[in-house]
Amino acid sequence: MAANNNKFVKVIIVITTITAAIMELIDTSIVNVALNNISGTLGATLEDASWVVTAYAIANVIIIPLTGFLSRYFGRKNYYLASIILFTLSSYMCGSSSSLWMLVFWRFVQGIGGGALLSVSQGILFDQFKPEEKGIAGGIFGMGIVIGPTIGPILGGYIVDNYHWALIFDINIPIGIAAALLTWKFIDKKPDEYNINKKTIPIxxxxxxxxxxxxxxxxxxxxxxxxxxxxxxxxxxxxxxxxxxxxxxxxxxxxxxxxxAINLRVMKNRNLIGSNVLTFVCGFGLFGSVYLFPVMVQRVMGYTPTEAGLSMVPGALVTIFAMPFIGAGLGKGIKPIYFVILGFILFILHGYTSSLATQDANNWWFSMPQIFRGVGTGCLTVPLLSQAVVGLKPQDMPYGISLNNMFRQLGGAFGIAIMNTYATNRYATHRSDLVSNLQANNPMLTERLNGISQAMAAKGVNPITAKQTAYGVLDHSLSNQAQMQAYLDGFLLIAIFFVCTIPFMLLLKNETMDAETRAKVAAAAH
Structure with missing residues (x-):
């Protein structure tokens, strides 16, 4: 009976920590598709509404590297429970906000609470597995890291199309309450948490x-x-x-x-430097591509937010199936570098094949690039975290892990910013090129304009308006082509970025962690 109870508690803790981590990651991307609705409802410009995304990201990237210190200072369970409560409360306040800046403030608070839901969940989850099972635990947790940003646009699109945007935040409330109760009841304190003397921990x-x-x-x-x-x-x-x-x-x-607060001396380890650079690249590719794809299919191909989200399902599904196998492979002693190499190859294929799309491409065509991205991210996330701590002393592992998490988040921020800027600049270039190729004496151009004008005239539109409409249709078509090419260039840039950073793999130690070291990694993980 005791064994059954232990298994039950283990399942509860696994579900709680994974759900909390996924919930935090979903909130990094779920709001993106709702900004138009939020700005309209709260009477703000779309530019101001983007602060809803920015505030959460700023708070998140500040708090994540500090979670190791905060866990030691307050005790891991206390800090984790308080963060869940703070995240849940701020989610309620976000949904209840009556002004944009009230929403922005509570999104910042939500980001502070969300930092621990990602970082501390990892350590609590790993504690439930034996040393030889740590690879499986890493696979389970990595699945949440990959799935969260992918599910966000899907769930957000469905809510925006069918309900009020406030539900984006309100759905966190029952999940957060359940997670808080389960944490309080089933997650035990670590032995050193019972005798914390804050006076001995300098701030x-x-x-x-x-x-x-x-x-x-x-x-x-x-x-x-x-x-x-x-x-x-x-x-x-x-x-x-x-x-x-x-x-x-x-x-x-x-x-x-x-x-x-963060021991940067661990960065003297060349293996950690290489792992962090490659983790940065992984975040760049994951968040950059997850940003590009839904924007492209909505703006150029006319997808609804829900359709754009559903188009990303193949990548999420294949990740769900792949991550446990990746974790099991690590647990059996397969060297992480092999997964890293495979992940880079798949991400390069994802960027290159995505860049070959046309405006006529359907969901089935996009499925293969999405699968490449899903499996590729899985092959990089957990193996790079495992690789990051190879060669570190046990007392340095928390710092190495927190830095690795921070580099992934920063990579995502750079990915979104660079993709946004690059696509804008490439759009201007492609539009200029297309316009320069339009010659007034081109018979095909003349034929197309006359065809549109005649079609409009047949519907009773006067000739002058019909001609203006024809030019408008041509301009819209030209803009769509320029936008499509700009987004495709963005995908190709991701592939090029991965190719250019391959040399950093030479910094990695080609070693496999033994069971004892994997156990230390788990214990040190925030």
């Missing part, structure tokens, strides 16, 4: 403050740079300076202070 105020300023300013520049015309805007110039000074001082301070 690195300067490190935390400089990190918040540097990373927060950097995230703002990445999120708002394109809409604010980059360095043409004073706010972008000043915050770029703040990001450089803040991050520069943070790095200097953490390397020289006696008790750093």
């Amino acid at each position: 690195d105020y300067m490190g935390i403050l400089s990190l918040a300023i540097g990373v927060g300013a950097l995230q703002y520049v990445l999120e708002k740079g394109q809409s604010d015309d980059w360095f043409q805007a004073a706010s972008i110039r000043y915050l770029t300076i703040a990001a450089v000074l803040g991050m520069g001082f943070f790095i200097w301070w953490e390397l020289h202070t006696k008790n750093p």
Whole structure:
């Protein structure tokens, strides 16, 4: 009976931690498809409404590298439970917001609570598995990391098309309450949490403050740079300076202070440097492609938000099936580098095949690139986390893991910002090229304009208006072609980015962790 109870508790904890992590990751992307509705309902511009996304991202990227310190200071269970409650409460307040800036404030608070739902869930989950099962645990958790950003647009699109946007936040409430109750009842404190003496744990105020300023300013520049015309805007110039000074001082301070909030000295390990760079690339590819695809099919191909989300289902489904096998392979001793190489190959194929799409492509055509992306991300996420801590001392592993998580989030921020800017610039280039190829004496152009004009005239439209309409139709068609080519260039850029960073694999140690080391990784994971 006791064994059955232990199995029951284990299942409950696995479900709780995975659900909490997925819930946090869903909220990073679920709002994207609802910005039009939010801006219309709250009487704000679309540009101002984008702060709903920016505020959450800024809070998230600040708190994630600090979760290791906060877990030690407050105790892992206490911090985790408080974060779930904060996330749930702020979700309710987001759904109840009556103004845009009220919503933005509570999204920032939600991002603070959400940081632990990703990071601390990992350590709690790993504690439930034996050393030889850590690979499976990593596969289960990695599945949540990959699925979350993919499910977000699907779920958000369905809600926006059928219900009020507030439901995007309200659906977190019952899940959050259940997760809080299950955490309080079934998740035990670690032995060292019962005798925490906060007086013996110094707080690195300067490190935390400089990190918040540097990373927060950097995230703002990445999120708002394109809409604010980059360095043409004073706010972008000043915050770029703040990001450089803040991050520069943070790095200097953490390397020289006696008790750093984040021990950057672990970055002397070349294996950790290589793993973090490749994790950054993984975040770049995952979030960049998840941003590009739904925007492309909605703006160019006329998909509804729901249809755009459903188009991403193949990638999510194949990830669900692939991740446990990847985790089991790691558990049996397959070297992580093999999965990393396969992941890079699949992501390069994803970017290249996606760049070959046409405006006539249907969901079936896009299925294969989505599958490449899903399996590729799975092959990179957990193996890179496992690879990151190879060669680190047990006491340094929490810092290595927190830095690895932060690099994935920053990679995602860079991916979205670069894809947005690159697509905008390429659109202008392609439109200019298409316009320059339109010659007034081109018989095909003349024939098409006359055909549209005659069709309009047949419906009773006067000749002058019919001709204007024909030019309007041609302009719309030209813009669609330019936009399509711009987004396809974005996918190709992702493939090129992966190709250019392949040399960083040479920094990785081609080693397999033994069961004892995997156990230490699990214990150290936030």
